[in-house]
Amino acid sequence: MTAHIITIILVLTDILVYYTFLKTVLKRKSEKPLDYFLFVVLFILTSISTLFLNDYLPVKLLVNFILKFVISFIVFKVSFKKILLSNLAYTGVLYSIEFTLLLIVEQLCNVTGLSEIPVSDAVISELICQFTVLIVVFVLNIAYRKGVFSNLDIKGWFIFAFFPLFTAIAVIDLVVSSEAQSVKAVYSSLSFLAAGMFILNILLFILLDNVVKRENEIREKELLFEQAEHLNQMYRSLSDERERQKARSHDYINNLNVMLMLAREGKVDEEIRYIEEQLGKEMQSVDVIDTGNTLINAVLNIKYLEAKEKGIIIPFIADNLTGLKISDSDLVTILTNILDNAIEAVQKCEEKRIVFKIIKDSDLLIIDSANPYVGQLPDEDSFVTTKNDKKNHGFGLANIKNTVKANNGNCFIDTEGGIFHISIAIPLA
Amino acid sequence: MVKIALCDDEAKFLEIEKELIAEYFEDKGMSFSVESYSSGEELLKDEAMLKIADLIILDVEMKGIDGISAAKKIREQNDKVNIAFLSAHMNYSTDGYHVRAVRFILKTMDDIKDYLFECLDCVVNNLNLIDKEITLDFTIGKRSLRINDIAYLKTVGNYTTFVLSPDTKESYMIRYTLKKLTDMLKPFDFLAVSSNETVNLRHVESVSRYLVVLDNGEEIPVSQKKYNDVFRAYTLFRGKTA
The missing domain is CATH 3.40.50.2300 (Response regulator)
Known part of the structure; x- marks a missing residue:
């Protein structure tokens, strides 16, 4: 009777560890009462099968596996593949630990001279196994929170599950062959182990490749995010400008009223003085640069003012830029990135000049910018930033190149002679 | 002045x-x-x-x-x-x-x-x-040429020929290697387009796959190996002088 009770307790602990494992691996955060109910059902059914099928080990194992599989499928509601893989992973982890412990115990027996493992020790070893699995689960949990596994997709998981499974099979094989005590068996085990290791290495490469691909996807999304940020900035400036424009219209009406009043009162000289004064003020606030293209004007004028505040001059050479086929967001991306980087680089130089051209030349739109720079330039391909805020900067050049490519254009950079020169040619049609 | x-x-x-x-x-x-x-x-x-x-x-x-x-x-x-x-x-x-x-x-x-x-x-x-001029010992004697008048250079055996634009009646040949001359003229935007020819980018009308067309109508073949460099240099030059 005690043996039965002990068996049931062991099943209970096993189910609990199994549940914790699944929750970690399948990232389940919330629990519903139904889940508990189903796991209690699992516990009862597994206890029954363990008690009654104890003499038919393979059948017992299979039945338990199927029970676990079915209940986890109902509770966790993820895809068939994921359930299968997580169950296999659990089985793999559990058996590898169990058989490793078995090996250790056997070695201990050989060393200390004990010939049999007492029953109580079997229970203890079972509990130790489960405890070890619990530790593994705990480690997995921490790894999850740190996002170690977040870059794996289903294919990556499949490959990853192979590791514990292979370990389990290899260990079992080793145990069996060491029991058989034949050199041939040992050799075949070792060859199996060697072959498996070789395959593991290959799988590791595939796994890493998988992770790298995901990283690239993430990076691309960050690029897009930066692009959107620039566009937002532009729109915000434009809407600010609208507000200023409304205020100016208001002022204009006031001015007209003043002039009307002065005219009615015959105060001609005062009126003339007043008008001259107002004209002077107005002339200063008109845009410095006008290409006919509202958006490009917005970008160039804002950057011109920004540069002027920092003592930088930008001799602009431009054309009539109306009717361009390139999208607004692409133009903003290219122009703001080039000018931002140029302004930043030139600040540390003696000669604070950025020669910036945006012109039409036969069938091409040419955007060209040259500015001096000091110190080391980041690697052309990655343009990883030296700025502290790594997350938000450094995508400039990548952004420019991608946008130009998307418009069937060419973008080249030359950094000789202390001048950073970027030249872009985009077909107009 | x-x-x-x-x-x-x-x-x-x-x-x-x-x-x-x-x-x-x-x-x-x-x-x-x-x-x-x-x-x-x-x-x-x-x-x-x-x-x-x-x-x-x-x-x-x-x-x-x-x-x-x-x-x-x-x-x-x-x-x-x-x-x-x-x-x-x-x-x-x-x-x-x-x-x-x-x-x-x-x-x-x-x-x-x-x-x-x-x-x-x-x-x-x-x-x-x-306006810069270059003075060299040609086969016809020591001469000064305006660098900008040189359209391209071409190897002929052990000699390099200077092809000028607009063309003059005289033939300018010199016993220097093309590489030596290209290095000398690189600061003036000269570029090797193949192992036999170096062009003055100022005289280039267009660049296409494996051909450079000059403003005097001549077409110079570009080697496949050098094409990327040529296209890059041409685009940068075009932007610089636009």
């Missing part, structure tokens, strides 16, 4: 420009000459000046003929002179015909000096590049 023509209907600004130009060239120790005109019509009448000027600075907003129209007329007579526009606002939207101004100088009091000096830097640099 750098020859400059100023055209502005405001005497005050003519004075300011003359002073700034004098300051610039005295600093550099270079000789220069400045002629002032108070209207577009006056400038256009002086055909002699239009032919020899290195730089013409035109105020955009003038009574009578405005700067842009004046520039168009100047271009009809002189395709090569550097033209710079002076204005408080850089307005590019009205130009239907591309006058190819080298710079737009801001006419506001706090900007004019910096922008004018930058413009002068650019023009002086260009003049150096165009």
Whole structure:
């Protein structure tokens, strides 16, 4: 009777560890009462099968596996593949630990001279196994929170599950062959182990490749995010400008009223003085640069003012830029990135000049910018930033190149002679 | 000597420009000459000046003929002179015909000096590049050539031939390797397009897959290996001189 009770307790602990494992691996955060109910059902059914099928080990194992599989499928509601893989992973982890412990115990027996493992020790070893699995689960949990596994997709998981499974099979094989005590068996085990290791290495490469691909996807999304940020900035400036424009219209009406009043009162000289004064003020606030293209004007004028505040001059050479086929967001991306980087680089130089051209030349739109720079330039391909805020900067050049490519254009950079020169040619049609 | 023509209907600004130009060239120790005109019509009448000027600075907003129209007329007579526009606002939207101004100088009091000096830097640099001569011992004897007149170089056995544009009757050959000459002329925008030919980018009309077309109509093949470099250098050059 005690043996039965002990068996049931062991099943209970096993189910609990199994549940914790699944929750970690399948990232389940919330629990519903139904889940508990189903796991209690699992516990009862597994206890029954363990008690009654104890003499038919393979059948017992299979039945338990199927029970676990079915209940986890109902509770966790993820895809068939994921359930299968997580169950296999659990089985793999559990058996590898169990058989490793078995090996250790056997070695201990050989060393200390004990010939049999007492029953109580079997229970203890079972509990130790489960405890070890619990530790593994705990480690997995921490790894999850740190996002170690977040870059794996289903294919990556499949490959990853192979590791514990292979370990389990290899260990079992080793145990069996060491029991058989034949050199041939040992050799075949070792060859199996060697072959498996070789395959593991290959799988590791595939796994890493998988992770790298995901990283690239993430990076691309960050690029897009930066692009959107620039566009937002532009729109915000434009809407600010609208507000200023409304205020100016208001002022204009006031001015007209003043002039009307002065005219009615015959105060001609005062009126003339007043008008001259107002004209002077107005002339200063008109845009410095006008290409006919509202958006490009917005970008160039804002950057011109920004540069002027920092003592930088930008001799602009431009054309009539109306009717361009390139999208607004692409133009903003290219122009703001080039000018931002140029302004930043030139600040540390003696000669604070950025020669910036945006012109039409036969069938091409040419955007060209040259500015001096000091110190080391980041690697052309990655343009990883030296700025502290790594997350938000450094995508400039990548952004420019991608946008130009998307418009069937060419973008080249030359950094000789202390001048950073970027030249872009985009077909107009 | 750098020859400059100023055209502005405001005497005050003519004075300011003359002073700034004098300051610039005295600093550099270079000789220069400045002629002032108070209207577009006056400038256009002086055909002699239009032919020899290195730089013409035109105020955009003038009574009578405005700067842009004046520039168009100047271009009809002189395709090569550097033209710079002076204005408080850089307005590019009205130009239907591309006058190819080298710079737009801001006419506001706090900007004019910096922008004018930058413009002068650019023009002086260009003049150096165009007027520079090279003296070598050719098979026909020691000769000086204007670098800008060289269209391309071609290997013929142990010798390299200089092909000039516009072509002269004389044949310029020298017993230097192409590589040596290319290295010498690299600062003047010369580029090897194959193992046998080096072109002067200033004479290139277009670059396509595996062919370079020059302004004298000649076509030079580009080796596959060098194509990427050639296209890159050409695009950068085109942007630089646009």
